[in-house]
Amino acid sequence: MSLEDEILVRIRPTAEETARIDAVAKHLVDFVRSYMDEHGIDAELKLVGSYSKGTYLANPDLDLFIMFPPETPRKELVDVGLKIGEDVLHGTRMYAEHPYTSAVFEGVDVDLVPNIHIKDTSHLETAVDRTPFHTEYLLSHIKEGQADQIRLLKKFMKGVGTYGAEPNVRGFSGYLCEILVLRYGSFRKVLEAAAEEWHPGIQIELEKAHVRLTAPIVFYDPVDGKRNVASAVHEDTFNRFIAASKAYLAHPDERFFFPRPRQPLPESEILSRTGSGLFRLLAISLGKPDTADDNIYAQVWKSQYALENKFRRFGFEVFRAVHGVSDGRVTLLFMLAHDTLTDSMLREGPSADGKNAQAFLDKWNEAGIVRPFIRDGKWYAVVPRQYTSAEDMIRKEIAQAGVGKNVPLDSLKVLDHDTAVKECDRLLLSELLDPREAWEN
Amino acid sequence: MSLEDEILVRIRPTAEETARIDAVAKHLVDFVRSYMDEHGIDAELKLVGSYSKGTYLANPDLDLFIMFPPETPRKELVDVGLKIGEDVLHGTRMYAEHPYTSAVFEGVDVDLVPNIHIKDTSHLETAVDRTPFHTEYLLSHIKEGQADQIRLLKKFMKGVGTYGAEPNVRGFSGYLCEILVLRYGSFRKVLEAAAEEWHPGIQIELEKAHVRLTAPIVFYDPVDGKRNVASAVHEDTFNRFIAASKAYLAHPDERFFFPRPRQPLPESEILSRTGSGLFRLLAISLGKPDTADDNIYAQVWKSQYALENKFRRFGFEVFRAVHGVSDGRVTLLFMLAHDTLTDSMLREGPSADGKNAQAFLDKWNEAGIVRPFIRDGKWYAVVPRQYTSAEDMIRKEIAQAGVGKNVPLDSLKVLDHDTAVKECDRLLLSELLDPREAWEN
Incomplete structure (x- = not known):
């Protein structure tokens, strides 16, 4: 048996699992249908998503769409649709791009989504409008196996x-x-x-x-x-x-297919790698953004990139960065070539033929460590660095760095190399120091 | 009187100077003419250059062209032309793009240049062929004043x-x-x-x-x-x-117009600026290339750029570089952000979708300080630096750096920061530390 056949045996839902989810799906549709009939609600029901397509791995969610006639005003379908979800499933109202109800029915996670039953894809309005078409497309094109x-x-x-x-x-x-x-x-x-x-x-x-x-x-x-x-x-x-x-x-x-969970490096290994003097760590710890989970990660990535840019802009070379979210806090962990720099830097000025040359000359003729000179068509000067300490820079610049907008800046903690080694999560430190992929564990 | 009028009074040749050079020019032409008539040499004589155009500042050289008829074979005109120079002026044979004779005649530097008397510029063969046309063009287009x-x-x-x-x-x-x-x-x-x-x-x-x-x-x-x-x-x-x-x-x-000679910075100033720890000096001293003067400078510039590139390639930031030629040696003086670096650097690898990714992975999975990871579509690794000392790097890399070809590499001396401060010419150090332009002295 090939490796992939072996894997399939392990991941394909068993006959029992299939029978069970089929039964729950049928109950769910019948249950919602009877409620709607009782209340005279004119809409079709349609199961969509991986269950409906038969491509699920195990324990699929059920996505049930309530498809209202095209002429239904959107406000009405939302009101009615959400009420069904509450009355039938006692679910929670959710608002992604589109409002829906989320609930558990006979042990299965269910999303109940009201939408408009459009006839063709030329009238798509929202992302959910597309979903039933995805189901239809797949079912009509999928081949045996x-x-x-x-x-x-x-x-x-x-x-x-x-x-x-x-x-x-x-x-x-x-x-x-x-x-x-x-x-x-x-x-x-x-x-x-x-x-x-x-x-x-x-x-x-x-x-x-x-x-x-x-x-x-x-x-x-x-x-x-x-x-x-x-x-x-x-x-x-x-x-x-x-x-x-x-x-x-x-x-x-x-x-x-079945990666082994990553093991953190032994503490002695972390100490020897971080004690090598080959690079410096700097950790930035912030409160978790007060927003939906998906949004948190979007903001954390944005913050990581924004801070990497700040480091580079001020001359701190970033070798690598990782982040982790846990215990109500976000940790951004940076590996830098240096966390302190000398006082001087080469400052590129305007082109020598340009209009702004004079301002550059006026400024750095006095304040330069080496006053302006022309090289390759531009003015340059050796000037004092604005920040020689990475920690300093972050504290002063983070407010203008463009981090995620729900990141609470008053919660900022900056951990220097030694503190980061001591206090950061060992798995996160390991991820930074040893960037192996999941399949390499 | 305007500043420019004042300057003109100082730089315009006096009537005496003009009379003197006019007389020398006339003697020269007569003298060469009579030699040629005696020896039956069929060629025209033509004064070219700034004297002939009346645009000289003071004590101009005289450039006398011996214009042979178009049908003269180039070998013959060169032989005959150079012989005139030797017989009449007892001059020295010179070879720039074209052979000629250089001499001093009645106290004036004279170049005697044999060439072909072409009728129009569509037959230009060498740079000297153009010179008489430059004289004619200027004389026929220059306006009063x-x-x-x-x-x-x-x-x-x-x-x-x-x-x-x-x-x-x-x-x-x-x-x-x-x-x-x-x-x-x-x-x-x-x-x-x-x-x-x-x-x-x-x-x-x-x-x-x-x-x-x-x-x-x-x-x-x-x-x-x-x-x-x-x-x-x-x-x-x-x-x-x-x-x-x-x-x-x-x-x-x-x-x-009359820049004051640059004064070297006082020694105390040089010591305080170089002792600031804001940058590091490195001087490279080499024997003078064994070639014509013009060529020396071309090779020195080439060497400077080549070495700047080497510094950058190996991670040593060059703030500024100058060079000087004296006492039979060339000194290239570099101001670096650092002359030693930490052992580690970020190494950019091939793009992750490319064919060469595997070789990069094979190499640095073992040897990397941080093994390869993907960032922005490319593999990167943190790897040991090839050179952590700038001096070391120069000693090992100069032979492959692409310096001027007549630069004698066996004469290499590398002067570290302290030695450069002590041994380099004070004017050259001042030029590096204080890049003022001539008019700012």
């Missing part, structure tokens, strides 16, 4: 850390995995394409798209050619999937 | 250090000064154009040119539109002239 291929791809993506469009993964959604298999034919063929053909800017389509989009990877939605299904995929995640595909094809291993 | 304007511009260019096409100045030739005044009308108008309109890539022409050339400044030769008269002008000299023009127009001063 491809559901298992999709399962393998999803599990692989999960294993190597590239699954999910949320901001903490910035990766490949379930639907994207499905249409990748439709496009290339099988799990292996997707990996082969990634390993051999993909490059930043790759354009993929199943149906002819009539616009051109740019991103690390563009997969034109077959039901809406103006949309990039892969828009959430970050360049780094894209490249991680390529690297994982190459590594797997060279040496297939179950660890790509 | 412009000779003095040219004198002002030449003296200004000398004063600010931008005069001369030789490799140690990399500046504006006398002919270029002449045609700049023809083009813009006067000394001031040339400076105004430079201050207000010139930018790198400026294209100037007097006669329609039918090719396009690129350089910091292109002035199409009016007698040969395929040639850039300003090809020797380096970007830095170009910008120095712009800066000088702006400074002069804002505050006219005789110092632009």
Whole structure:
């Protein structure tokens, strides 16, 4: 039995699991239907998502759409739709791009989503309007055996850390995995394409798209050619999937599907690596942004990039940065070439023929360590550095750095090298010091 | 009397000087003419250069061309021409682009240059062939009073250090000064154009040119539109002239024409500036290249740039560099942000989707201080630095740095910060530490 067949045995839902979820789905639809009939609500019910497509791994959520007639005003359908969710499921109102109800029904997570039953994709208004079309597209195009291929791809993506469009993964959604298999034919063929053909800017389509989009990877939605299904995929995640595909094809291993949890480095190892004098750590600890979970991660990434830019702008070379969220705080951990610098730096001025040269001369003729001189068509001067300490710089500049807007700046703590080694989470320190991929554990 | 009129009084040749050089020129031509008549040599004599154009400052050289008929074989004219120089002037044979004789005649430096008397500029073969046409062009286009304007511009260019096409100045030739005044009308108008309109890539022409050339400044030769008269002008000299023009127009001063000699900084000042810990000096001393003077400077500049590149490539930031030639040795003096670096550096690897990724991974998974990770689409690793000492780096890399080819590498001496402060010429140290322009002394 091939490795992939072995994996499938482990990840394909068992007959029992399938029977159970089928039963729950049927009960759910019947239950909602009878409530609606009782209350004279005119709408169709439609199961969408991975359960409806038969591409789920285990314990799928159920996504039930309440499809109101096209002429229904949006406010009415939202009011009525949410009320159904509350009355029937005693669920919680949620507001993503679109309001819906989230609940647990017979032990299964259920999302109940009111939307408009549009007839074709030329009238798409919101992201949820597309979802039923995704289900239809997949069901009408999937070939014998491809559901298992999709399962393998999803599990692989999960294993190597590239699954999910949320901001903490910035990766490949379930639907994207499905249409990748439709496009290339099988799990292996997707990996082969990634390993051999993909490059930043790759354009993929199943149906002819009539616009051109740019991103690390563009997969034109077959039901809406103006949309990039892969828009959430970050360049780094894209490249991680390529690297994982190459590594797997060279040496297939179950660890790509079932990664072993990362073990923190032993404390002695952390001490010897951080005590080498080869680099300096600086940790920035902040309160967790007061916002939805997805948003937290978006803001943490934004903050990390913004702070990396500040470091570089002020002459502190960043070797590498990682972040972690735990215990109500966010920790951004930076590995710097230096955390203090000498007092002087080369300051590039305006071009020598330009209008602004005089201001530069006036300023640095007096204040320069070496007054202005011309090199390669520009004025330069050796000037005193604004910050010689990275910690100092961060404290003074963080308010103008462009970190996520819900990041509470009054909660700032800056941990110098020794404090960071002592106080930071050992797993986070290990991640910084030893950037192995999930499949390498 | 305006400043420029005052300057003119000081730089315009006196009536006595003019009478004296006119007399020498006449004697010279008569003397050579009579030798040629005696020996039956069929050639015309023509004075060219700044004397012939009446644009000289003082004590001009005399450039006398012996113009042989077009059918004369080049070998014959060279043999005959050089023999005239030897017999008449007892001069020295010189070989620039073209052989000629150099001598002193009645106290005046004379170059006697054999060439072909071509009828028009479509038959130009060598640079000297153009010279008589330059004289003719200038004489037929110069307007009343412009000779003095040219004198002002030449003296200004000398004063600010931008005069001369030789490799140690990399500046504006006398002919270029002449045609700049023809083009813009006067000394001031040339400076105004430079201050207000010139930018790198400026294209100037007097006669329609039918090719396009690129350089910091292109002035199409009016007698040969395929040639850039300003090809020797380096970007830095170009910008120095712009800066000088702006400074002069804002505050006219005789110092632009008669700069005071630069005074070295007092020793105490040099010690306090170099002892500040704000930068590190490194001097590289080499034997003088065994070649013609012009060539020496070309090779010294080339060496300076080549070594600056080496420093940067290995992570040593160069704030500024200067060079000096004296006592048979060349000294290249560098101001560095650091002359030693930590053991680690960020190494950029191939793009993550590329074919070469595996080699990078294989190498640095083992040898890296931090093994490879993906950032912004590329592999990176934190790796040990090849050189942590700038001195070490120079000793090992200079042979592959691409310094001038006649630079004797076995004569290399590297002077560290303290030794450079002690042993380098004080004027050179001052030039590095205090990069004032000539007119600022």
